Amino acid sequence: MADKDYYDILGVPKTATADEIKKAYRKQARKHHPDAGGSEAKFKELNEAYEVLSDEDKRTQYDTYGRYFGGNMPPGGPGGYPGGTEAGWPGGFPGGAGGYTNVDMGDLGDLFGTFFGGAGGAPGGGGKRSHARRGADLQYDLTVGFDEALEGTSTKVDVKRTETCAACKGSGARPGTSPTTCPTCSGSGHVTQSQGVFGFSRPCPRCGGKGTIVEHPCAVCKGKGQVVKVKPLTVNIPPGVTDGGKLRFAGKGESGTGGAPPGDLYVVTHVKPHAYYTRDGADVLLDLPVTIDEAALGTEVMVPTPDGGRVKLKVPAGTSDGKVLRVPGKGAPKLKGKGRGDLKVRVKVAVPQKLSSEQKDLLKRFASSRQEDVRAHIV
Secondary structure: OOOHHHHHHHHHOOOOHHHHHHHHHHHHHHHHHHHOOOOOHHHHHHHHHHHHOOOHHHHHHHHHHOOOOOOOOOOHHHHOOOOOOOOOOOOOOOOOHOOOOOOHHHHHHHHHHHHOOHHHHHOOOOOOOOEEEEEOEEEEEEEHHHHHHHHOOOEEEEEEEEEOOOOOOOOOOOOOOOOOOOOOOOOOOEEEEEOOOOOEEEEEOOOOOOOOEEOEEEOOOOOOOOEEEEEEEEEEEOOOOOOOHHHHHHOOOOOOOOOOOOOOOOEEEEOOOOOEEEEOEEEEEEEEEEHHHHHHHHHEEEEEEOOOOOEEEOOOOOOOOOOOEEEEOOOOEEEOOOOOOOOOEEEEEEEOOOOHHHHHHHHHHHHHHOOOOOOOHOO
C-alpha cells in the first residue's frame, strides 16, 4: 500500500507550524465528522495524519522516512523500512485500534461540543441532556371592520393549541406513577457507538432521546404529557391596526415541555374595505368629487371624517384633478406613538356627461375667450 501524504490530507504545506496543523485539523474534522454527515473513512485519515504531525518526534520520523513506525526506528534496509520492504506494520499503525490513533482528546473538546451539545452531551460526558423546549408560536387570522380597526375592539377567538395535561401534569405517566430512567441509555438520552478511541453519539432508540420511559401511560394524554384543546381567548385589538398587521400576545401559544415557557400567539388583522375611505398607515384617504366650476372658481365643502364628524374644507380656485388637501389630525390613531394621522382629501374633478344647449353655449363662449394654451409645453 502506498504511503499516505499526511500534509496533503490536512491541506497544509510541509513547512506548516504546529498551530497551523492544529487549526487545519480542527477545520477538517468538523467538516468530515460522521455525526455531521461526513465520511468515516476520511475522518479516520484526518486523525491518523494529525496524530503524527502534531507530535514533534513522530513528525520528525515521518519527515525522515516518509512513514511513522510507532517509536521503532527502521534498521536500515532498502528504503529504510524494516526488513527492506514497504509492507509496513501489519494492521496499520501500532496502537491504532480500528484504524484510529491516539489523538489528544483535549484538542477535540470544542469539536465534540459542536456535535453533542457541550460537555454534558459529549460521549462519555456523563451528563443528561435537557429536554425542556419552549412551546411553538401560533398564528390566528382575524377579520375586523374598518371602523373597528380605527377605534379598537375586544373579541373572543377560538385557538386550537396543545396544553400540559392536567391529569399527569405533563409527565405522561398515569397518576400515582412516574416515568422511569431508560435502562438503555441510563437516562442520558443518547447511546454511543464506539470505534477505537472515538464514539459516535445518536439518540437513544428506546426513549427517543428523553432519558426516561413511561411504563404506565396516562389515560388522558396517552403518555404524551400534552393534550390538544380549543380554548376561547379574549384578545384586545388596539386602535389603529392595519390590514396585514401582526399583534403579539405573549405566552398564549403552545405550552412548553419539561418546564419550558409557552410560545406566543400572533394575531394577524385583516381589515374590511370601507365604502369611500382607504388607509395609508395612520393617514386616511378620501376621494372628493368636485365640479369643473368648483375646481376653477374655488369652493368650500363639508367632508366626513373617520371619527364620525364633519369638517369644512376649502378647495382653492384653480385646483387640478388629483390634488391632495390635508385635514391634520383627522386620520387613524397611530398604533405606535401618540396622536392621529391626517385625513387626505384627493380632489377628483367630475366632468359632466350630459349638457343642455344653454350649457354647451356657455362652454363654447368660455372656450373662445380662453387665452391660455394648456398644451404649449408639448407642441
